[in-house]
Amino acid sequence: MDEPRGAWKYWDLLTIIGLSVILNLLIWLYPESVLRKALGLSFILFIPGYVFITTLFPETKELDNLERLALSFGLSIAIVPLIGLGLNYTPWGIRLIPILVSLTVFNLFFGVLAGYRRKNAINPWIPWTTLKRLKEEIEWENSGKLDKALTVILIIAIITSIGTLAYVITHPKPGEAFTEFYILGPGGKAAGYPTSLTVGENGTVIIGIVNHEHHNVTYQVQVWLVNLTWNNTTNTTIIHEMYPLPGWFNLTLPSVPVRIEGNWTPQFQKNYTFNVGKPGKWQIWFLLFKNKQPKLPTSPPDGNYAETPAKNLILKAINGTIQSLKLNVVVKP
Known part of the structure; x- marks a missing residue:
């Protein structure tokens, strides 16, 4: 097929402009789609450098195809952080919407400018090739064995890179799991x-x-009333009294994604009301267990678990082994 004419001379730039618009719609309508992630990578790693290079060097003789490809990736990696640096000094900051708008404006502006420069070029560079031209460009017939081997290796590396990129997009690594x-x-x-x-x-x-654990989790919340002191001589925690407060509960929650943008919204909240029947300085400990709840010893006659293995729950909570929260309460007569 001959070199494209008319509007087809700008097929690459029109495609870039169209993909930029499509990406904006995907982020707005389908933020978790695989297509959004694939377009997002090219939007950041290739398109800004491509339209910039095409604007600067519209003539065929100025750069060969390999140089244009390499510079498109290299300049994209340089342009995007510079745009982010500029946004850092604006009221909008480095956030999804400002970055998306800035890169879209950049790509559209230089895409249109590149089209204008190509229109006025004497021998414009157009990304269009045939098998015959490809053989001529890589000089396959006149290449030596070493050059042919290096060309094959380069082609295999490009195909492998594309395959690896496709795998990373379709099998994203889950983020940190936490609650x-x-x-x-x-x-x-x-x-x-x-x-x-x-x-x-x-x-x-x-x-x-x-729940941000990437799977359903059954939680148990235990609430303990604790009276403890710290022994400076032995550097140990001494638990004097430890009573279970009523209102322990279990629930199963599905995993929800971490939302960086927008307002934070709760997944589960519960009012918990308690009272203390003895004066003194107390601590209310809220212990959280996931899927597997600890087995408690038999309740002592006076209900005080301080001298039972259950005290290890509080000791583990203090050293951070058990996820927990503490509320200091002063109870007056």
Whole structure:
């Protein structure tokens, strides 16, 4: 087929402009789609450099195809961070929407400018080839054995890279697995906690859990009333009293993705009300267990678990082995 004429002379630039628009629609309508990820990679790693190089060097004689390909990747890797650096000094910052808009404007502007430069070029470079021209470009018939071997290796490397990229896109590595576990004051904010009560007075907090474990998880929340001190001589924690508070609960939550953009929304929240029947300085410990709950010893006659193996739960919570939260409460007579 002969070299394209008319509007087909700009098929690559028109495709880039169209793909930029499509990517914006995908991010808005289907943010988790595989096509969005594939277009997003090319949008960042290839297209900015391609339209920039095509604008600077519209003539065929200025660069060969391999140089244009290499510079398209190299300049893209340089242009995108510079745009991000500029956004860092604006009120919008480095966030998805500002980056998307900036790169889209960049690609559209230089895509149109590259088309104008190609129109006025004497011998414009157009990414169009045939098998015959490809053989001429790589000089296959006149190449030596070493050159032919290197060409084959290069082609295999390109195909392997494309295959690897396709695999990475279709099999994304899951992010870090974790669970959000938090308590809020009765007003739904990280303030106003019931830290000063009288004997028998009710205090209320909001317990929240968000599952980012990449699979369904069955949680158990235990609540313990603990009286402990720190021994400076032996550098150990001494648990004097440890009582289970009523209201333990179990629930199963599906995994939800971490949302970087937009407002944070809770997955599960529960009001928890407690009271303490003895004056003193107490700690309310909220322990979170995933899928497997610990087996507790038989309840002591006085209900105090401080001298049983159950105290290890609090000790593990203190050293961070068990995911937990603590609320210090002063109870007055």
